[in-house]
Amino acid sequence: MTTAVQQPIKLFQFPRRFGIPNLSPFCCKLETWLRIAGVPYEIVETPDPRKGPKRKLPFIEDSGVRIADTSIIIDHLKRTRDVDPDARLDASQRATALLVQRTLEEHYAFVVAYTHLVRDEGGRHTRARSDSVPSIVRPLVIRTVQKQIKNLLWQQGILRHADKDIIESGVRDWRAVLAVMSDGPFFFGGEPTSVDAIVFGTLATSVLTPVESPIRDFLRSQPACVAYAERMRERFFPELAAAAREARAA
Numbered sequence: 001m002t003t004a005v006q007q008p009i010k011l012f013q014f015p016r017r018f019g020i021p022n023l024s025p026f027c028c029k030l031e032t033w034l035r036i037a038g039v040p041y042e043i044v045e046t047p048d049p050r051k052g053p054k055r056k057l058p059f060i061e062d063s064g065v066r067i068a069d070t071s072i073i074i075d076h077l078k079r080t081r082d083v084d085p086d087a088r089l090d091a092s093q094r095a096t097a098l099l100v101q102r103t104l105e106e107h108y109a110f111v112v113a114y115t116h117l118v119r120d121e122g123g124r125h126t127r128a129r130s131d132s133v134p135s136i137v138r139p140l141v142i143r144t145v146q147k148q149i150k151n152l153l154w155q156q157g158i159l160r161h162a163d164k165d166i167i168e169s170g171v172r173d174w175r176a177v178l179a180v181m182s183d184g185p186f187f188f189g190g191e192p193t194s195v196d197a198i199v200f201g202t203l204a205t206s207v208l209t210p211v212e213s214p215i216r217d218f219l220r221s222q223p224a225c226v227a228y229a230e231r232m233r234e235r236f237f238p239e240l241a242a243a244a245r246e247a248r249a250a
């Protein structure tokens, strides 16, 4: 009897920046989940979400089939790789994980788009991020991306609020998430589960990068929160943790 050997999946995501797995919470979530679950993968860096089946990043290619959306990808991998970091969670923990996911992915992710791409401090980094774009078209690309983001955030509703209200809503998201998080080492205690990929994916971009905002200041004032982010990076991305340490020492 022959057993089919599964090839590593291809993971399409934005290029890495700032010593974290990814500036995009969703790209960081998926790569973290792959490492938690021990699913082999190869990275294909792309700056262009339009290449994906849902015109968003990340997406994967598994045996020639492209699949988008981190939750759908994770369900697919749990089924086809027979791995489940959440197998031991009880009903109440599963409910908490879903509420945390909805808070961070359906609300806070828009706040991140605002702090990282619209606010002045974030806009500076957006400009720096466009280094790979040919200089002749760079101003046009930056203007187009910012216009699209502003349009998205206006339609979603968040951009109709004052800056201080948007920031306050993001801080409230984190107060709620941190209130239900265990003392560690992981979200539910001793073992990492999928919700750790979601929390770290969102926290890394908010707290471990130089993109300044009052939300970053709030998170950095919470020692347990910074320790969690550093611990997750150390445990699942030791190469990035080592590079960050070297950069700090230099």
Ligand SMILES: N[C@@H](CCC(=O)N[C@@H](CS)C(=O)NCC(=O)O)C(=O)O
Pocket: 024, 025, 026, 027, 049, 055, 056, 057, 058, 068, 069, 070, 071
């Ligand atoms: N629900 C999706 C969200 C993915 C997502 O919003 N990706 C963003 C980057 S963080 C994106 O590609 N945005 C490009 C666009 O909307 O045009 C998932 O879980 O994968």
